[in-house]
Amino acid sequence: MAFLNKEIRDGDNQDLTEERRTATFDTDKMAEVIYGSEKLARRRREISHAVSRIPELADSRPLPFLDRFEKVTEGTRKLSVLDRHLAELIDVNDNGEALHLYHEVMGMEGHPLALHEVMFVPALIGQASDEQYEKWLGRAKRREIIGCYAQTELGHGSNLRKLETTATYTPSTQEFILHTPTITALKWWPGALGKSSNYAVVVADLIIKDKSYGPHPFIVQLRDEKTHQPLPGITVGDIGPKMAFNGGDNGYLGFDNFRIPRENLLNRHSRVEADGTYVRPPHAKIGHSAMIRVRSHMATGQGWLLGHALTIAIRYSAVRIQGFLEDKSHEVKVLDYQTQQHRLFPAIARAYAFIFCGFETIRLYDQLILDMNSNGNTSGMADLHALTSGLKSVVTHFVGQGIEQARMACGGHGYSMASYISEIYGVAIGGCTYEGENMVMLLQLARYLVKSVELVKSGKANQLGPMVAYLAVADHKVNLATGPDSYVKMFQYISKRQSWKATEKFLKFMENGDSRDVAWNKTAVELTRASRLHTRLYIMETFIRRVESVTDIPVKSALTDLLNLHLNYELLDVASYALEDGFMSSNQMDFIKNQLYSSLEKIRPNAVSLVDSFQFSDMQLRSVLGRRDGHVYQNLFDWAKSSPLNKTDVLPSVTQYLKPMMEKAKL
Numbered sequence: 001m002a003f004l005n006k007e008i009r010d011g012d013n014q015d016l017t018e019e020r021r022t023a024t025f026d027t028d029k030m031a032e033v034i035y036g037s038e039k040l041a042r043r044r045r046e047i048s049h050a051v052s053r054i055p056e057l058a059d060s061r062p063l064p065f066l067d068r069f070e071k072v073t074e075g076t077r078k079l080s081v082l083d084r085h086l087a088e089l090i091d092v093n094d095n096g097e098a099l100h101l102y103h104e105v106m107g108m109e110g111h112p113l114a115l116h117e118v119m120f121v122p123a124l125i126g127q128a129s130d131e132q133y134e135k136w137l138g139r140a141k142r143r144e145i146i147g148c149y150a151q152t153e154l155g156h157g158s159n160l161r162k163l164e165t166t167a168t169y170t171p172s173t174q175e176f177i178l179h180t181p182t183i184t185a186l187k188w189w190p191g192a193l194g195k196s197s198n199y200a201v202v203v204a205d206l207i208i209k210d211k212s213y214g215p216h217p218f219i220v221q222l223r224d225e226k227t228h229q230p231l232p233g234i235t236v237g238d239i240g241p242k243m244a245f246n247g248g249d250n251g252y253l254g255f256d257n258f259r260i261p262r263e264n265l266l267n268r269h270s271r272v273e274a275d276g277t278y279v280r281p282p283h284a285k286i287g288h289s290a291m292i293r294v295r296s297h298m299a300t301g302q303g304w305l306l307g308h309a310l311t312i313a314i315r316y317s318a319v320r321i322q323g324f325l326e327d328k329s330h331e332v333k334v335l336d337y338q339t340q341q342h343r344l345f346p347a348i349a350r351a352y353a354f355i356f357c358g359f360e361t362i363r364l365y366d367q368l369i370l371d372m373n374s375n376g377n378t379s380g381m382a383d384l385h386a387l388t389s390g391l392k393s394v395v396t397h398f399v400g401q402g403i404e405q406a407r408m409a410c411g412g413h414g415y416s417m418a419s420y421i422s423e424i425y426g427v428a429i430g431g432c433t434y435e436g437e438n439m440v441m442l443l444q445l446a447r448y449l450v451k452s453v454e455l456v457k458s459g460k461a462n463q464l465g466p467m468v469a470y471l472a473v474a475d476h477k478v479n480l481a482t483g484p485d486s487y488v489k490m491f492q493y494i495s496k497r498q499s500w501k502a503t504e505k506f507l508k509f510m511e512n513g514d515s516r517d518v519a520w521n522k523t524a525v526e527l528t529r530a531s532r533l534h535t536r537l538y539i540m541e542t543f544i545r546r547v548e549s550v551t552d553i554p555v556k557s558a559l560t561d562l563l564n565l566h567l568n569y570e571l572l573d574v575a576s577y578a579l580e581d582g583f584m585s586s587n588q589m590d591f592i593k594n595q596l597y598s599s600l601e602k603i604r605p606n607a608v609s610l611v612d613s614f615q616f617s618d619m620q621l622r623s624v625l626g627r628r629d630g631h632v633y634q635n636l637f638d639w640a641k642s643s644p645l646n647k648t649d650v651l652p653s654v655t656q657y658l659k660p661m662m663e664k665a666k667l
């Protein structure tokens with residue numbers, strides 16, 4: 001008999017197989033929706049299969065048992081094996097295939113090429129002139145050189161206007177002199193900078209004839225191409241262990257009057273002529289395109305990270321039997337508890353929603369780069385900046401929460417590194433900080449919202465973009481029984497009210513004599529609330545649009561259940577805003593709660609299949625609890641036995657310290 005869940009195999013844990021038999025949709029078809037195409041979903045499976053047949057690509061030992069030095073070495077080893085097999089495994093021009101292959105083999109703990117692909121090459125694509133393309137891009141793409149993106153400094157990350165590294169132009173030699181004037185000016189944090197990269201895109205304050213022109217990107221050689229030794233005038237190294245990414249070498253970098261030629265300012269959009277004349281870019285923030293790119297990709301990347309943790313937690317919850325419901329002769333799967341479902345199912349809905357939002361922002365980013373590079377059109381930048389600032393903040397925050405709930409849902413075993421959930425958590429919450437600290441980015445979106453409200457107030461609502469048009473719409477009462485649209489209207493009301501209230505408060509402080517900055521700071525918490533609500537509205541609308549567009553009926557039906565859960569969960573979560581002014585009644589609250597509980601019951605039979613549809617291989621998950629076959633206990637025991645501490649029955653530390661202490665106590 002053919003089952004709709006494609007993960008069923010002979011010999012698997014029976015409880016998990018039982019779950020898979022109840023799937024109401026085809027998991028291969030759901031994967032097509034998750035990955036955006038039948039081809040990519042299929043190619044992912046084929047690539048995972050091909051990788052599993054190359055033993056050298058496997059981790060040589062479970063990663064949690066490796067120390068930092070071993071992790072870096074292991075990552076670099078696998079990278080070099082992968083390099084030999086690249087062309088046979090993937091179409092190297094297909095980003096989706098490449099991304100999957102790297103996630104599969106390299107995992108998420110970092111490696112020497114992590115920033116090369118994610119920021120260095122994209123910075124060249126977005127910022128280099130045609131001549132610079134010719135000179136650098138081919139070499140970078142062939143990986144003759146390895147690069148990173150060095151912007152953040154020891155003293156400044158968020159406030160780019162105060163970066164201290166200087167790039168001073170000297171017309172007599174037509175060079176820039178890069179210099180690190182203080183300890184706080186050291187570049188600090190860039191991924192793959194410490195030990196791996198021999199080139200970097202360095203963001204430094206451009207100075208011409210004693211005048212500062214603000215942060216600009218330069219391509220800089222850091223190490224000798226043959227010996228890999230740092231060049232004279234360069235101080236570079238690793239910043240030490242971190243919460244996660246310990247297979248990566250985030251680094252520090254200092255310059256001692258280090259000279260680079262004039263052509264090394266990435267000059268597609270702005271340039272310095274030989275005599276020192278500065279030619280401005282068409283948009284002041286155009287040099288930030290590499291950051292906008294990563295922010296645009298973060299919602300899908302983070303959605304997949306949440307998907308990892310949920311695959312582990314849901315599969316384990318179907319295998320873990322503990323406690324009773326009605327029948328006191330049989331314990332039940334912990335997945336049958338309403339609290340367990342409430343802990344995990346809304347996060348499944350969010351993971352799907354975030355992935356769908358990410359597809360939209362990636363498309364918008366690609367369009368922006370096309371417009372900028374073909375005709376210098378930067379009109380989409382402000383909107384995309386506002387959107388991705390909010391989205392990266394809201395998504396990373398909820399993903400962190402969702403992963404932590406997944407860990408707790410696995411009880412004691414969730415706390416073991418065998419679950420791998422703590423590693424996923426560490427990686428994901430890095431996203432709350434990198435590419436713009438979340439509060440800072442929420443305040444960026446708030447600027448956009450406040451400006452939009454001000455437009456409405458001054459009678460220029462017709463100038464509002466489609467994403468904020470609701471800020472001008474009249475309020476209306478909503479009957480919640482009428483489907484997704486009514487939830488959107490309710491959310492629009494809440495979001496609009498918060499944006500208006502925060503704006504009015506901000507303006508009032510100014511009317512009362514506060515400067516703009518002080519008034520802004522006094523309103524900042526309310527402003528971030530407005531940004532979160534606006535972003536959650538966007539996520540909700542995108543989720544609805546995506547589900548509406550699905551053509552496979554069983555897949556659409558399963559997604560509709562998830563969507564309904566999402567709508568009710570989200571509205572309940574922000575209900576206090578609607579209760580504040582009596583917009584929502586307590587009867588409506590009860591209605592929403594009941595809808596939510598019935599969504600949990602509807603989703604229950606499909607829970608395992610919804611996470612199976614992410615189609616993460618065991619290699620990719622690296623989790624004993626999340627194994628596809630569900631054989632958790634024997635493998636947990638084997639995993640524990642492989643701990644280096646178990647190599648001998650008596651540890652040297654016991655002989656040396658513990659025993660003498662115990663012996664002394666006996667005297």
Ligand SMILES: CCCCCCCC/C=C\CCCCCCC/C=C/C(=O)SCCNC(=O)CCNC(=O)[C@H](O)C(C)(C)COP(=O)(O)OP(=O)(O)OC[C@H]1O[C@@H](n2cnc3c(N)ncnc32)[C@H](O)[C@@H]1OP(=O)(O)O
Binds near residue numbers: 292
């Ligand atoms: C295939 C690709 C895969 C991608 C993978 C991603 C998946 C993730 C999952 C796992 C993989 C892990 C990979 C790890 C990678 C980590 C790499 C990390 C890299 C970094 O962190 S690089 C450093 C990032 N640094 C920052 O983000 C700094 C944050 N600060 C800023 O961006 C800015 O300083 C600012 C925006 C906070 C403020 O700028 P500024 O002071 O200059 O400006 P303001 O005065 O506040 O505003 C002025 C004006 O400008 C507008 N503005 C600002 N920025 C932009 C922009 N970028 N675009 C357009 N407009 C912008 C701002 O809105 C203001 O406008 P108004 O005056 O209000 O009109």
Ligand SMILES: Cc1cc2nc3c(=O)[nH]c(=O)nc-3n(C[C@H](O)[C@H](O)[C@H](O)COP(=O)(O)OP(=O)(O)OC[C@H]3O[C@@H](n4cnc5c(N)ncnc54)[C@H](O)[C@@H]3O)c2cc1C
Binds near residue numbers: 151155158250438
């Ligand atoms: C895993 C990881 C990888 C990274 N990779 C790179 C990389 O490849 N290249 C690179 O250049 N950098 C990288 N970074 C650095 C990262 O981009 C910065 O750490 C980040 O932008 C935050 O800046 P910060 O550290 O200066 O935080 P700070 O700005 O010092 O934040 C500290 C606190 O101050 C608050 N705050 C700051 N400014 C404001 C404000 N205006 N209003 C209200 N509150 C404010 C913040 O909300 C936060 O609570 C990485 C960081 C991490 C964690």
